[in-house]
Amino acid sequence: MTKTNQGNFFEDFSIGQVIRHATPRTVTAGDVALYTSLYGSRFAVQSSDAFAYAAGYSKAPVDDLLVFHIVFGKTVPDISLNAVANLGYAGGRFLSPVYPGDTLSAVSEVIGLKENSNGKTGVVYVRSTGYRSDGTEVLDYVRWVMVRKRDEASPAPDPIVPVLPDAIEADALGDACPILDNGEWDYDLSGSPWRFSDYEVGERIDHVDGMTVEEAEHQIATRLYQNTAKVHFNQHSEGQGRFGRRLIYGGHVISLARALSFNGLSNAFHIAAINGGRHVAPLFAGDTVYAWSGVREKAEIEGRTDVGALRLRTIATKNRPCADHPLTDYDGKYEPEVILDFDYWVLLPR
């Protein structure tokens, strides 16, 4: 029996199966510095202990997406090593702020299985949860991936497809955000005067700036998350693959778009939920990422007068500025430069 991990195939998953993922990870100030250096994020709460403390945190929390990437990375060897495609996310909630020194682990439960009609692959739905070493949950989300079968002759399981929400309900937001002392929120230091009340549903914001990605950068980022998917790292094999190139981890694009969104959303300091996301097209080293955001919904959170929630749809493109808010063409197909369509809730001071 081989001692190397071959990853799970479609037949290896069963409904209700719980997988405890390897390699717990203590998040440190070193991870935070690397995250800043890879994306250039400038949100004041995550950048300054003093700002965060004045606002109501105990100190600067770790960027929400760094938490997401670390938890996601742990699931890769068990869930998606034999994945053909990462099909979607839903129902992602940030449940508790994470600080340097916290140790994160991840567990996944199989909540859906459906073999594809070709008999070669199937779709696996998992709910993955990130938690601290004391057991408190910090994040959970659903993702579904298309996974190869080990043996095409093996029988199909009874199909079970979970019902997933289009979006997290507003009242379920805010668990990872302390009650803010808005009187202490310094709008010079945070980067703009625009707060919750200044944004309107339907508003579109071009984030203006662009960022070119290098091979070393996405590899350094993806290894930081201990994400082992070989398509990101192995030019020797990928050179003979579908694209002839290493594929950049989709989460890298999400983090780039989020960092660019500071220009126009400086006070949107916290991602409270991930409603859904689609990696529309691949990104490769040498490409330049731009982004724009549309405001889909505004919501108050029951019992909270300190913050309000914006539901955003952030679109990232490659090699195309976003002043004209590129999205779909007349047939409803994505414009060729669109690489990410990301739907999430952010919190802002009211």
Next chain:
Amino acid sequence: MTKTNQGNFFEDFSIGQVIRHATPRTVTAGDVALYTSLYGSRFAVQSSDAFAYAAGYSKAPVDDLLVFHIVFGKTVPDISLNAVANLGYAGGRFLSPVYPGDTLSAVSEVIGLKENSNGKTGVVYVRSTGYRSDGTEVLDYVRWVMVRKRDEASPAPDPIVPVLPDAIEADALGDACPILDNGEWDYDLSGSPWRFSDYEVGERIDHVDGMTVEEAEHQIATRLYQNTAKVHFNQHSEGQGRFGRRLIYGGHVISLARALSFNGLSNAFHIAAINGGRHVAPLFAGDTVYAWSGVREKAEIEGRTDVGALRLRTIATKNRPCADHPLTDYDGKYEPEVILDFDYWVLLPR
């Protein structure tokens, strides 16, 4: 009204105007490790808590230039987003040692304005100050930049040009350096036996080594400083620009030259002041940086017998070793390989 930052134009500045810059930043051991990894600096005081403590610091202070870059980065979105050129620095003083855990912010005051005769641009002089969240100042310096006018028809302000010192006075040096216990200075660990008394005015030192810069490296560095100037990051737009390339942040060159200068100036542990600096020519990825230094002045500091000050002129070149101390040709023009002419004070044990 747009929510994205368009940057200030020449007309937006007025004498006496004070701008509090966004995104306070807690400096951490993570930033220090990245700084080491990007430049390979080997000065013992900044590398070792034990060495720094024996010398008189509470622990290893953050590299002076890392402090400079962080403060400088904060000023970019407000001061130089529409700058045509970064014309110069003067009067830079390091006022207090910075340690991991300190939170830095920056404020700038407009101290000079002069419209250019073409009516299209003007020069803006600002004094920028970096300070801790408790209000103590850690750095101040003057820089002047050429900024575009929003509207060429707008009237010129009364020209005011500040009087700037050629160099900081020696007795104003040393605020960021504790009284050293020279008996504890270990010249094996610091890397050479050469102390203040061993250097002579007029001496020229070739720093020998060369360092090739990669795109990923200068981007990682510049994002670490949260410096958003798009010329450093966006190949999609810069590819159609003046150079067809991303331009490397000038401060990256200063840090490379400083790290190279360890070979010949191992005991010059602290930059006490920046008298002036000129980015003579641009640096691009793939180029190799070399450096040499000349000793312009030697000075004792009133009341201090522990350290002395050397006023250095460090010249960095690209793709040319510095054994022959390249600088200017017979007409007084810089040699084509010279990229940096940097005038500053360093402290050494006496």
Next chain:
Amino acid sequence: MTKTNQGNFFEDFSIGQVIRHATPRTVTAGDVALYTSLYGSRFAVQSSDAFAYAAGYSKAPVDDLLVFHIVFGKTVPDISLNAVANLGYAGGRFLSPVYPGDTLSAVSEVIGLKENSNGKTGVVYVRSTGYRSDGTEVLDYVRWVMVRKRDEASPAPDPIVPVLPDAIEADALGDACPILDNGEWDYDLSGSPWRFSDYEVGERIDHVDGMTVEEAEHQIATRLYQNTAKVHFNQHSEGQGRFGRRLIYGGHVISLARALSFNGLSNAFHIAAINGGRHVAPLFAGDTVYAWSGVREKAEIEGRTDVGALRLRTIATKNRPCADHPLTDYDGKYEPEVILDFDYWVLLPR
């Protein structure tokens, strides 16, 4: 007299000479994060304070190879600046776990000298020791390098060649490993169920994955170790050198192979000793590194029932997967893709 370090030549070394190397270095969480981001290592003990504490450490120790690289880097300016070749390692022992906050220094003693018959170079053997600022030793190892003579006419010293062990004795292992509480070892979190008793002498393990190396990555790594060997950094000079390329630090390959070896050796949490190593061929940016390991010996450690030791031979290749365990051809010559042959002891829970 020049103030720049020209490095030592063969004539500068004498038997019994002790060299205290420059630049003590406080290891931090920042270094650990960078190490993770450069290699993607996933061993649970080094990744998680909580896992390490449960096992018996006070918190997550620094990766053994990061300690090795830092100590090695310090020796370069004094030992190998004028080296023609790094010939070998032997007798390396890890003596005490290193934690973030520890300050490391290095000292070397010359234990062997032998001039080559060409009269142009000689072999220098040194025992280098890394120690904390409190004097406790954390690592020692022997290496030998071929160094140029300053003057071919200078007389040869009496040849002295130290007797070096083929391998560290099993009972000398384990000093840097606390007594483990094996009941607390969580085999889900550590990544596999395979413990000491599951491995057999003669077993060969393909580590499956490959990792492509970029120029920025190996430069960032090698500077992090404050290793100044110019062949790694200066394309301007190396472009005219033997390979026309920057040569990747051999230690970078060792760390890549170790990180890849997690897949198949997840519970081999600690490198206890380095018996020997040979950099068979050079690695350059753009190449993809693969690795496989063979089990040479199994050993119990006197007085310890918690851990057992495997003596491994890990082979790294470039641009060739290792499913067929490439090593030597019928003439006993290394296959052309083999770049590293590394012999070391690892500890696993029993």
